[in-house]
Amino acid sequence: MLERIRLLFAEAVDLKMETLANSEMTIEIAYIAPLCEEKKVNDFIIVPFTKEEYSFRKQLGINPDYRLVEDPAYWQELLLRGHILIKAADHIYSFDAARVISVENPQTQVESAIQGPQLALSEDIRISLNLVRSMYPSPDLSVEEHTIGSLSKTPIMTVYDQRRVDPTVLDNVRKKLTTINVEMVHAAGELEKLLVGKRKHLFPTALITERPDRITRAIARGKIIVLIKGNMFAIILPATFFDFMQAVEDSYDSYWMTRFLVFLRYASILLTITLPAFYISVVSYNPELFRVQLAFSIAGSRSAVPYPSFVEVFIMLFMIETLVEASIRLPRYIGSTATTVGGLILGQAAQQAGLVSSIMIIVTSVVAISNFVIPVNSLSFAVRFLKYPLILISIFFGISGVAIGMFIYITYLCNLRSFGKPYFRFFGKLRHLEGDVGQVKLK
Amino acid sequence: MNRLPRMTLLLLLVALLGGCGFKDIDKRFFVVALGIDLTDNEKKPYRITLQLAVPSPKIEPGASMHQIETIDAESISEGVRMLKAYVDKELDFGHCKVFLLGEKLARSGYEDVLQFMSRRRDIQSVADIAIGRPDAESLLKIKPVSERYPGNTLFLSFGSDGTESSYTYVESLSDFSRRAGEEGLDPILPVVMKDKKDSFIMNRTALLNKKKVKLILSPSESQLFNQIASDFVKSSMHGNFEGMPLVVSITEIHSRYRFVKLEGDECLERSKWELCSRKRRMACSSRSGRTSRSS
Known part of the structure; x- marks a missing residue:
């Protein structure tokens, strides 16, 4: 395995490739050191393997964290995402040891509110999702994962309430997400532009926010949230002009x-x-x-x-x-x-x-x-x-x-x-389908 | 041609359109009052007096500056055109809120002046009109001591922002032209006079027919007129009550009147009013003076 990996990657000193042996068997491990948590590598692979308190072969078979990789085509991607590849007895396993660096417990800075939650979304997508899930504890919450950017491979999550979401909008967003073809995406604004599609627009048509309370409120109103890894902001869509004019405090004071x-x-x-x-x-x-x-x-x-x-x-x-x-x-x-x-x-x-x-x-x-x-x-x-x-x-x-x-x-x-x-639909107690002139249905 | 050159061309064409309307505020000379008199010259019957404001960034009492331009002309609009050659900035009537007609002109006929005032586009129809006695020119030359900015004294005297006197009748251009045109109504104008010092007195009212002044009321008649015709409340009455001089401040007036035809060319006005002063209510009916039929 190590030979093949060496061929797959450019000369890189941070690519670690080791061969370990104990009385039971010999394993080969490969990982990119800066991307992985050194502690996880030690705790889950090196220490249990060398101490031999428990059979490592059995452990590989039982613990679902060690995932069997069958297709060598995934090796590169897994390594680049901070996984460790383990070759044991002709099987290749991967283990997620990714190390995510993010701002610790970020406070709301862009949209600060005097009352209301002071905690903003995190750059770590799992912490963001934790915030959303804990503020919207509903079994209807659906989370989908996508990857965007041929080079950056940015993980993206779409979150919505499956009962309340508008299916046409959802289809539209899914289609857009699969057809986006760019090399790099790092910011929510960038993704918003790609999602909206039009290059020259005067007004933002998707709302970018860092406030979890705004996000959960939007989910409850049937909107779709897009969370991006490495970004403290999420995208809410679809949005109307009046959503942009509303501060979260309007419902608190x-x-x-x-x-x-x-x-x-x-x-x-x-x-x-x-x-x-x-x-x-x-x-x-x-x-x-x-x-x-x-x-x-x-x-x-x-x-x-x-x-x-x-x-x-x-x-x-x-x-x-x-x-x-x-x-x-x-x-x-x-x-x-x-x-x-x-x-x-x-x-x-x-x-x-x-x-x-x-x-x-x-x-x-x-x-x-x-x-x-x-x-x-x-x-x-x-x-x-x-x-x-x-x-x-x-x-x-x-x-x-x-x-x-x-x-x-x-x-x-x-x-x-x-x-x-x-976009410019008035809010209020109006049944939209009756109240709208020129309501557009998506095909 | 694709979009960009087209848009550029359009913008360039648009740029050609500007010009006549664009004139910065500091390149305009604001006319604050316009006086029109009648001269003795047959060929140039109108004397036009413009009171032009000289703006200053500081506005304080007594700091007002104005410039007076006078010209004799065949017609008013011609006179205004000719006056443009006398000044360095564009004349603007947008803030001209006071028009003074000389008494001589008002006595001989006001129709042409009204035509000018109601036809020129930049004259606002909320402007006030008055008759100047003895003539408009001398009145416009007065510089009241307390004036904050040019024309302010006259604006305040007429409008309801400043003083509200029961002796002053206020007439706007729109009402004047309505009364001059409508059947059954006749115009009424206040009369402005000059004090011995630098100030104005406006306590008389002129009654006009469709052409010219018929009658000028005395101050007490003017007050009575204001009380009857427009229920002007902020006024007082005085008289004797059981031998004691008494001044009553009026808080409410209701008046009704009708005209009774007498023999010949005269008619008599019968009026009945109800005045309110604090909680006392008094009623009086009067047979007020004889007036000629046309008024």
């Missing part, structure tokens, strides 16, 4: 406050998309929309600015976008410095230098802050882009252009489907 927060969220998503465009169109086309006093003070503060309003908007938005981007990419300790320097000093200086008006600084900060109100990160990213087409339209067509632009966005949203389900 008091009624009126959460309704107010929901309203706040929708108001701010509208603001973050339209405000720069409205600034341009009102300042440059319809200044009578302001109150007189505001019009005069804007005119006064703008009189120092040498550029037309849209250049001003582009200057300020460039600054804020680079600032946001920089504070995400920078290490956490430098990040706060960047925001201080950028936010406070740069804004103040830009206004005093007459590069932008003071109102524009308010507009920019409203746009930036209200963007962060969106609870799910992927939608917040998507929305960050939406203002730019509107700005372009507003330069040429003013307020009516912005209105038409918004109309186009809404039409686009209504046209979107998430795994065959309408």
